[in-house]
Amino acid sequence: MTRLGAVSYLNTKPLIHGLKEALGPGDSLTLNLPSRLASQLRSGELDVALIPSVEYFRGDGYQIVSDAAIACRGPVWSVRLVSRVPVKNIRRLALDEGSRTSAAMVRVLLWQMYGLKPQTTVLSMEQSPESVDADAVLIIGDRAMHPERGIYNEIWDLGDRWCRYTETPFVFAMWVARPGINTEGLVDILQRCRDGGVEAMESIAQTHAAAHGLTNEDLYRYFAENLHFQLGNAELEGLRRFREGCASLGLLDTKTTGSTQPTPGSTQQTTERID
Numbered sequence: 001m002t003r004l005g006a007v008s009y010l011n012t013k014p015l016i017h018g019l020k021e022a023l024g025p026g027d028s029l030t031l032n033l034p035s036r037l038a039s040q041l042r043s044g045e046l047d048v049a050l051i052p053s054v055e056y057f058r059g060d061g062y063q064i065v066s067d068a069a070i071a072c073r074g075p076v077w078s079v080r081l082v083s084r085v086p087v088k089n090i091r092r093l094a095l096d097e098g099s100r101t102s103a104a105m106v107r108v109l110l111w112q113m114y115g116l117k118p119q120t121t122v123l124s125m126e127q128s129p130e131s132v133d134a135d136a137v138l139i140i141g142d143r144a145m146h147p148e149r150g151i152y153n154e155i156w157d158l159g160d161r162w163c164r165y166t167e168t169p170f171v172f173a174m175w176v177a178r179p180g181i182n183t184e185g186l187v188d189i190l191q192r193c194r195d196g197g198v199e200a201m202e203s204i205a206q207t208h209a210a211a212h213g214l215t216n217e218d219l220y221r222y223f224a225e226n227l228h229f230q231l232g233n234a235e236l237e238g239l240r241r242f243r244e245g246c247a248s249l250g251l252l253d254t255k256t257t258g259s260t261q262p263t264p265g266s267t268q269q270t271t272e273r274i275d
């Protein structure tokens, strides 16, 4: 019996295509905000979850279960910094409650690009980015796709900024198991669902687009052009770079001991250690 958790945003639909049906009878799949998935995996409420990459660095004995992931190699569209002031003048920054990784990534970029360490506060799920008292707001997921017009001085697509600044892809989330979980069998299921989801992106887009105020073509392009669903060598390099940036800012409070070594009996592990 394995309890899985996946991100509740549109970005995850191709990764969980057919997943419920592919799991065993005692297994479960729940959807939640990335930050909540991270807490649930840590507390043992979940066994395997699609967690923010920074939480993998912070975890103890965590293992990456699959090469299926949420990443980008350029503009991502759904992760934005909306700023009322020129970005180099940001002093107070509100961070989307749903985020852990982009919350760390924006701090790394502001530090590395401008030497900024803004005071941070939380933007709750109930609050609108326009209502919060801060110079700038990090927003992620579906609500970041259409920021309000006419309010901001600068809007950054953070996927684009990261990729251009570091010349590496950015990995937002990956499937991670907590220690002691037997992931044999799951590796293959997660990869097959991702492969099937990538094949079916057009019909997945048709199913979900209108409910989110998008055209089928827009959502298809988001899946096909903005997002990247595979952890390859370039993505692993991006993760290394991100971990260094987080570590140098003290954003990894527990010593990083995450391992991507295969679990006993797993023959399909395609990722390597990230350190």
Ligand SMILES: C=C(O[C@@H]1C=C(C(=O)O)C=C[C@H]1O)C(=O)O
Pocket: 007, 009, 011, 034, 035, 051, 052, 053, 070, 076, 078, 079, 098, 099, 100, 101, 102, 103, 140, 141, 142, 172, 173
């Ligand atoms: C691309 C995205 O990546 C997400 C951002 C995350 C974060 O900032 O912690 C975690 C998981 C991903 O779902 C998005 O939310 O749009």
